[in-house]
Amino acid sequence: MTPSADSPVPAPRRTRVRQVIEQLRARIADGDWPLGSKIPTEPQLVDAFGVGRNTIREAVRALVHAGVLECRQGSGTYVVSTDELSGAVGRRVADAQATEVVEVRRAFEVEGARLAALRRTPEDLAALDRALAVREAAWRAGRVADFVSADVALHTTIMAAAHNTMLAELYASVGAAMQITLTDSVAVGGELTPDRYVDHGRLVEAIRAGDPIRAAREAGAFLEAPDGA
Structure with missing residues (x-):
């Protein structure tokens, strides 16, 4: 039967899949489905988004391929990355040599510290003080996982103080992937x-003093490659 002039015209299938992919990304980015959590079942997603099962399956498959989701047989589908870049970076970091990881961290963190010294605001300095205090408390308590998370949070706060959105976003992708490698560098036998x-x-x-040269030097001092490069 030919639809009437007033009948809504359904979107093409590929368009519907793209729309669902964007909706899934938004739910993950907004924290509705945090990292490590299981997303709703296929029937629940069908009801939530008002599309067919095949559309949901294609959208989920696309995000699995991108490294954002992971299907676990008999368990469900889980969020393993917050975006495609983090997923791709995570796979690349897992395959990288330790020296390469250190060099990439140094490239980001030295420049981030330098810019933070030039651009930090009073609010940034307050956030840095809080992040540093949490890091020190976690170290004193000997909590490895908490310390690694606090260390990443401190460096992420430094990147935010650099006030370069692209740098902060790229570092967030790299930093999330590097959190696993940091455990090996700060703990021996599971202990700090x-x-x-x-x-x-x-x-x-150094950032508080507004000294970009000293800030860059301090950021790079503990990120020297084994060969001193």
Whole structure:
């Protein structure tokens, strides 16, 4: 039967799939489905988005391929990355040599610290003080996972103080992937040891002082490659 002039014309299938992909991305980005959580079942997604099962399956498959979602047989589909870039970076970091990871971190963190020293605001400095305090408390308590998360949070706060949106977004993707590798660098046998401690107080003070040269030097000092490159 030919639709009447007043009948809504259904969107083409590929368009519907793209729309669902964007809706799924938005739910993940907004924190409705946090990292590590299981997304709703296929029937629930069908009801939520008002589309057919095949459309849902294609959209989920696309995000699985992009590294954002992971299907676990007999368990469900889980969020393993917040966006496609993080997923791609995560796979690349997992395959990289340790020296390459250090060099990439240094490239981001040295420039981020330099810019933060030039552009930090009073609000940025307050956020840095809070992040540093949380990091130090986690170290004193000997909580490896908490310390690694706090260390990443401090460096992410420095990137935010650099006030370069692209730099902050790229570092967020790299930083999330590097969180796993950081555990190996700060802990021995699952425990924090004094010889692995790195003082970040001088880095924060250099940013507070508005000294880009010193801030860059402090950021790079604990990210030297093994060969001293």
